[in-house]
Amino acid sequence: MTEFAxxxxxxxxxxxxxxxxxxxxxxxxxxxxxxxxGFGAIAIGLFxxxxxxxxxxxxxxxxxxxTTITLPIEFSEKVIDPKNERATDPKQLFTANYPLLVREAxxxxxxxxxxxxxxxxxxxDMVSASARSQLRDIVVADPTVIGxxxxxxLLADANIDSAFKGQIDLxxxxxxxxxxxxxxxxxxxxxxxxxxxxxxxxxxFTFGASSRPEAAGVGVAxxxxxxxxxxxxxxxxxxxxxxxxxxxxxxxxxxLTDLIEVNINNLAAVxxxxxxxxxxxxxxxxxxxxxxxxxxxxxxxxxxxLPTIIIATRAALKAVPPSIRSAALGLGASxxxxxxxxxxxxxxxxxxxxxxxxxxxxxxxxxxxLLIGMVAFVVDFPGSPLEPSTAxxxxxxxxxxxxxxxxxxxxxxxxxxxxxxxIFMNLGAILLRRRFERRW
Numbered sequence: 001m002t003e004f005a006x007x008x009x010x011x012x013x014x015x016x017x018x019x020x021x022x023x024x025x026x027x028x029x030x031x032x033x034x035x036x037x038g039f040g041a042i043a044i045g046l047f048x049x050x051x052x053x054x055x056x057x058x059x060x061x062x063x064x065x066x067t068t069i070t071l072p073i074e075f076s077e078k079v080i081d082p083k084n085e086r087a088t089d090p091k092q093l094f095t096a097n098y099p100l101l102v103r104e105a106x107x108x109x110x111x112x113x114x115x116x117x118x119x120x121x122x123x124x125d126m127v128s129a130s131a132r133s134q135l136r137d138i139v140v141a142d143p144t145v146i147g148x149x150x151x152x153x154l155l156a157d158a159n160i161d162s163a164f165k166g167q168i169d170l171x172x173x174x175x176x177x178x179x180x181x182x183x184x185x186x187x188x189x190x191x192x193x194x195x196x197x198x199x200x201x202x203x204x205f206t207f208g209a210s211s212r213p214e215a216a217g218v219g220v221a222x223x224x225x226x227x228x229x230x231x232x233x234x235x236x237x238x239x240x241x242x243x244x245x246x247x248x249x250x251x252x253x254x255x256l257t258d259l260i261e262v263n264i265n266n267l268a269a270v271x272x273x274x275x276x277x278x279x280x281x282x283x284x285x286x287x288x289x290x291x292x293x294x295x296x297x298x299x300x301x302x303x304x305x306l307p308t309i310i311i312a313t314r315a316a317l318k319a320v321p322p323s324i325r326s327a328a329l330g331l332g333a334s335x336x337x338x339x340x341x342x343x344x345x346x347x348x349x350x351x352x353x354x355x356x357x358x359x360x361x362x363x364x365x366x367x368x369x370l371l372i373g374m375v376a377f378v379v380d381f382p383g384s385p386l387e388p389s390t391a392x393x394x395x396x397x398x399x400x401x402x403x404x405x406x407x408x409x410x411x412x413x414x415x416x417x418x419x420x421x422x423i424f425m426n427l428g429a430i431l432l433r434r435r436f437e438r439r440w
Contacts, residue, residue: 056419060412066201066214067156067164069127069190071105073135074149080139081146093143098135102127102154109195110186122182128155130215155203156196158213158406160187164198167409204413208379209390209398213406216399218414220378224294224389225363231298231385232305232362237355239302240309247310248317249339268307275304276368284372291373295385300372301362308361312354316347349436356429360422366393392418 080096106123107114114120131154138152139145155161159178162168164187174181190196207217251257279300283289289296320343328338369375374394382389390398392414399411 056412056415059408060414060416062165062167063204063409063413063416064201065165065198066203067161067196067198068153069156069196070151070153071102071109071195072149073101073105073152075101075135075139075145075147076104077147093139094136096136096139098132098139099124099129101135102131110189119182122180123186126157126160126183126186128157128212128214130155130210130212155214158404160196161214162406162409163187164191164196167405204410204417208381209377209395210379213402213404213410216407216410218392218395218417220381221390221392221395221414222417223381224297224374224378225392227294227382227385227389228298228301228391229359229363231295232301232359233355235298235302236305236309236358240306240355241313241351243306244310244313244317245339245344248314249343250335264307264310268311271367272304272365273367273371275300276371278303279368279372290386290388292376292378292388292390293386294382294389294391296372297369297374297391298385300368301365304365304368305358305362308358309351309355312357313347313351316350316354317343319350320346349433352432352436353429356425356432360425360429363421363425364393364418366391366397369394370397392421 079100080093080098103120103124106112106127107120110123112119112123134154135152156164159168160183163170163179163184168177168179170177170179170184179187187196203215204217205222206219207215208220210216247257247261279296283296283299284291324342324346325338328342329335333341369391374390375398376388376390378388378390396411396414396418399407399414
């Protein structure tokens with residue numbers, strides 16, 4: 001019977017096979033389209049990421065170089081201490097006419113006529129106004145330099161710095177740029193003599209806030225961010241882990257715990273500026289804590305980070321196999337011993353990863369810090385978290401609002417520093433996860 005199948009059977013079999021083949025081809029085609037869409041989405045994301053990084057790096061890498069002018073400065077006693085009052089009145093060293101020393105050194109270096117005041121002023125404008133404080137600090141630190149001539153490396157003015165780095169088009173008309181033709185000629189002459197040159201800009205890491213771009217740095221912001229991150233870590237990690245352990249392992253399952261879980265999940269999605277309003281109302285207005293202090297910023301960022309750490313810790317606790325708990329309880333361990341001796345160590349990779357990611361998120365926040373007043377113009381380094389300070393993202397925001405073109409370079413440079421910190425924090429999360437991770 002099988003050898004002589006009816007024509008009807010053969011006719012009904014072929015369409016079924018062809019429909020099956022068509023269905024398989026469609027599924028394969030849909031899979032290829034899905035892969036293509038996924039690859040396209042990744043390619044688009046990488047393209048915009050590359051554009052973002054290029055725009056930041058191309059504008060900010062020059063911030064790590066600074067143009068300097070090395071001049072033989074004569075610390076003339078006639079200028080600094082004409083009446084020899086430093087023994088009885090040390091304030092004389094602070095109020096001396098230090099810009100005059102720079103002016104005289106430039107006049108000698110360029111061979112200018114001191115009587116031509118406009119040319120002398122143009123030459124003096126090539127040196128940053130921060131030279132006054134730099135020379136003052138040298139004299140105050142070592143008064144024996146008075147009466148001597150020593151070479152001092154001074155910061156060049158921001159416009160000269162931009163011109164020497166090629167950021168100003170010197171081919172345009174003199175009236176349309178901030179660097180004059182005489183200054184360009186002197187700049188080239190000093191560069192040929194080795195007096196004017198570029199060097200690594202350590203000041204961007206050590207200087208505080210300044211209205212002059214060449215003397216501005218993120219040193220105060222870095223220290224303020226360090227204070228905040230340490231306090232956030234000390235507060236958020238134990239509180240978040242303890243809350244997660246209680247909710248996941250000990251809390252009864254009822255409406256109250258369900259309400260708490262829903263609120264924690266909702267708090268993780270609350271805009272960060274709301275936490276700034278909460279910090280302003282509670283920590284500053286109600287508790288009377290100082291504005292612009294790293295401690296207040298740390299409290300605000302702790303409230304913002306806690307939901308992230310709690311959610312990550314609960315997910316890590318749930319990922320531990322139930323057999324671990326059953327085995328520990330079966331061997332006579334108490335609930336507390338089971339959690340802290342077996343479950344928690346195995347969940348540690350996920351907990352550490354969530355904590356570092358939460359800290360990285362807090363490090364890049366600006367809106368809540370603006371509301372609690374961390375936009376102060378802080379020049380001196382804070383000695384404690386209670387003193388006025390600022391944070392790195394806030395410093396970037398403040399520089400981005402400056403009108404000086406040189407602050408664009410500083411803004412991009414600070415963004416590069418912030419990105420490097422975030423990269424290292426996320427790299428640390430990956431390494432810790434791989435170090436403590438166990439496969440089941």
